[in-house]
Amino acid sequence: MQMRESRKEAVSRHKRELILDAARSVFAEEGLEGASLRAIATRAGYTPAALYFHFDSKEAIYAEVLRQSLASLGEAVSAAVATTRGARQQLHAAGMSFFRYYADNPRDLDLGFYLFRGGMKPAGLGHDRDHALNAALEAALHPIAEAAEALGASRSKANTVMVDCFAHATGLLLLLHTGRIRMFGASAPDLMDAYLRDKIAQIAKD
Structure with a gap:
């Protein structure tokens, strides 16, 4: 059970870092004002809804x-x-x-x-x-x-x-x-x- 939880946490951290890496690129190109959750999600390979599991905005x-x-x-x-x-x-x-x-x-x-x-x-x-x-x-x-x-x-x-x-x-x-x-x-x-x-x-x- 503990190993399964650790694996789940590792996957979650990996997804979170993918989102942040994508966001760095989008923010560099568009700035905060021009960036959107949809653009960040697309760059990360996720749906916008998936981002809300990690960040609220x-x-x-x-x-x-x-x-x-x-x-x-x-x-x-x-x-x-x-x-x-x-x-x-x-x-x-x-x-x-x-x-x-x-x-x-x-x-x-x-x-x-x-x-x-x-x-x-x-x-x-x-x-x-x-x-x-x-x-x-x-x-x-x-x-x-x-x-x-x-x-x-x-x-x-x-x-x-x-x-x-x-x-x-x-x-x-x-x-x-x-x-x-x-x-x-x-x-x-x-x-x-x-x-x-x-x-x-x-x-x-x-």
Whole structure:
């Protein structure tokens, strides 16, 4: 009986991952607004009704795809920080690993901008989902704040540094992935590196 239940769970997990893989492709092509459960189901090889055994809406699917993306981001940042010693090196490693993750995974960056579909009007995925996803993003960024605080910044200042790094990286990533960075003959990774070094020097000086 136990083996039968385990097999059933394994099949369910496999189907769920097929749905999520299909959803990643559909969302990448159509965005949240343009995607439909029917399109996701067709891509996964299921009927729309079959999706409801795993997710109650396309927003729920999108939230899970984004949750997995943010978990991978957090792992990448934590792994980069773990290989360094000293607050200066850890802040630099955290900031650069955040930037590199999205530089190497532009679809994940697109996922993270779901709040601004349909122009710049915030939409969201529902209060509870938005809260959980924002918390996951903050957790991925938190090593930046921890390193800034270890470098001597107050907790409030360290949180400001974290937000500032996020904003700076996001701006550079948009320039990178849209190709606009070429207008300036600049390198987005080099600019991110220089920004972090300046920020670290400023914190240490203060």
